[in-house]
Amino acid sequence: MKSPVEKNKEYIVEIIDNGFEGEGIAKIDSFTVFVPNALKGEKIRILIVKVLTSHAFGKILEIIIPSKVRVETDCKTYQRCGGCNLRHVQYEETLKIKQNAVQSLLNKTLKSNVKIDSILGMKNPYNYRNKAQYPIGIGKNRQPVMGVFANRTHEIIPIHNCLIQDKKTEEIAKFIFDYIVKNKISIYNEKTGKGLIRHIVTKIGKKTSQIMCILVINGREIPKEKELVAEIISYFPKVRTIVKNINTKNTNVILGQENVNLYGDGYIEDKLGEYTFKISPLSFYQVNPIQAEQLYQLGVDMAEITKEDVVFDLYCGIGSISLFMSQYAKKVYGIEIIKEAVEMAKENAKLNQIHNVKFIDGDVKEIFDELIHKNNIIPNIILVDPPRRGLDNNTINNFFEIKPKRLVYISCNPATLARDLHKLEELYDIKNIRLVDMFPFTSHVEVVSVLGLKEEKKPKNQ
Numbered sequence: 001m002k003s004p005v006e007k008n009k010e011y012i013v014e015i016i017d018n019g020f021e022g023e024g025i026a027k028i029d030s031f032t033v034f035v036p037n038a039l040k041g042e043k044i045r046i047l048i049v050k051v052l053t054s055h056a057f058g059k060i061l062e063i064i065i066p067s068k069v070r071v072e073t074d075c076k077t078y079q080r081c082g083g084c085n086l087r088h089v090q091y092e093e094t095l096k097i098k099q100n101a102v103q104s105l106l107n108k109t110l111k112s113n114v115k116i117d118s119i120l121g122m123k124n125p126y127n128y129r130n131k132a133q134y135p136i137g138i139g140k141n142r143q144p145v146m147g148v149f150a151n152r153t154h155e156i157i158p159i160h161n162c163l164i165q166d167k168k169t170e171e172i173a174k175f176i177f178d179y180i181v182k183n184k185i186s187i188y189n190e191k192t193g194k195g196l197i198r199h200i201v202t203k204i205g206k207k208t209s210q211i212m213c214i215l216v217i218n219g220r221e222i223p224k225e226k227e228l229v230a231e232i233i234s235y236f237p238k239v240r241t242i243v244k245n246i247n248t249k250n251t252n253v254i255l256g257q258e259n260v261n262l263y264g265d266g267y268i269e270d271k272l273g274e275y276t277f278k279i280s281p282l283s284f285y286q287v288n289p290i291q292a293e294q295l296y297q298l299g300v301d302m303a304e305i306t307k308e309d310v311v312f313d314l315y316c317g318i319g320s321i322s323l324f325m326s327q328y329a330k331k332v333y334g335i336e337i338i339k340e341a342v343e344m345a346k347e348n349a350k351l352n353q354i355h356n357v358k359f360i361d362g363d364v365k366e367i368f369d370e371l372i373h374k375n376n377i378i379p380n381i382i383l384v385d386p387p388r389r390g391l392d393n394n395t396i397n398n399f400f401e402i403k404p405k406r407l408v409y410i411s412c413n414p415a416t417l418a419r420d421l422h423k424l425e426e427l428y429d430i431k432n433i434r435l436v437d438m439f440p441f442t443s444h445v446e447v448v449s450v451l452g453l454k455e456e457k458k459p460k461n462q
Contacts, residue, residue, distance in 0.1 A: 082151025125440030169202035205270030319345030390416030
């Protein structure tokens with residue numbers, strides 16, 4: 001069957017909805033066309049740039065009738081960066097787009113009729129990120145450049161004022177970059193694999209203001225290393241540690257596995273709620289701690305933990321939500337595959353004088369299996385916060401075997417969450433789902449869902 005649209009041809013369309021990535025959705029003779037940066041209710045002229053069997057993609061040439069919620073973007077690099085793909089929308093409307101998209105996904109996937117509770121937005125959705133990763137390279141004009149990769153490319157575009165990054169860490173990254181350029185320190189070329197400086201990574205404790213600088217290098221030594229360290233700590237006294245990260249592999253992965261402390265202890269601290277956390281170069285820590293605090297408390301409240309409960313925290317990272325749960329539970333077991341994160345989790349338990357948690361490093365599907373089958377440790381409640389790929393079948397099968405009374409599933413990927421909930425709703429009722437806007441002005445969202453074990457239907461008396 002021939003498509004009703006042609007590549008490189010112009011059309012005038014009306015946007016009838018917004019998709020999960022914030023893209024506009026139009027229909028041409030019942031054929032779906034996705035249009036980035038278009039908003040529901042707009043009338044636009046588009047150019048078709050790609051045609052597939054079931055749908056096509058277009059780009060905006062002219063907005064004939066704009067949406068009332070469209071705003072002038074306040075970022076010069078917004079269109080090319082792709083980091084904030086909802087920057088052209090009023091903030092309150094971005095929350096509605098996310099909620100509607102997740103609700104639509106669940107409606108299509110689940111058997112049960114589940115209504116999402118209102119999304120938890122931010123009072124101030126600016127400069128919220130506590131971590132920045134700036135690639136260093138040679139630009140088109142053959143001059144050194146630091147910034148972000150242009151959307152879907154490896155071209156680095158300079159960032160002058162990122163509205164979601166922390167201002168102080170951005171200032172420090174620019175200072176380090178200027179030092180590198182001024183002292184003619186070689187810059188990594190990913191095409192040839194030669195050159196030294198690959199990335200500048202910064203982390204900041206939002207509550208403590210402690211800062212970590214990570215210099216990712218393709219080698220072992222940085223020219224004028226001591227002078228650079230002295231300059232940084234002289235100009236920026238809040239810098240608590242400076243780390244040299246060795247990454248000599250030809251890879252897109254930013255950080256290598258070896259860290260060398262140039263200044264400080266190799267970690268910073270931050271506070272979430274009443275707890276203090278150590279953060280190392282390789283350990284995962286939520287990039288928006290303001291919303292993370294809300295997310296974790298929400299997860300704990302929804303879990304309804306009591307002092308009789310044994311809780312498993314699968315994919316526990318540095319133990320942040322494990323510690324939140326520990327004050328309510330009898331015992332908490334946290335499992336995480338990144339060994340350094342587990343070491344940090346143990347340090348964090350010790351730092352906060354918490355004794356009813358145990359952290360284990362290893363693959364979740366293996367350690368979880370071992371705890372329940374070899375050690376006979378059966379949890380009453382399980383909290384999972386898996387990577388974007390979601391849960392593996394072995395883990396889900398173990399849920400069906402041990403039947404914990406409650407599951408709390410935190411997800412950064414609603415698509416895999418919906419897939420997994422569809423599998424789990426055979427045994428569990430989906431009690432509640434809530435969204436937390438962890439990444440304002442992007443299409444990403446965190447989802448917290450709580451599942452309760454279905455009551456077994458007793459046979460009627462004969």
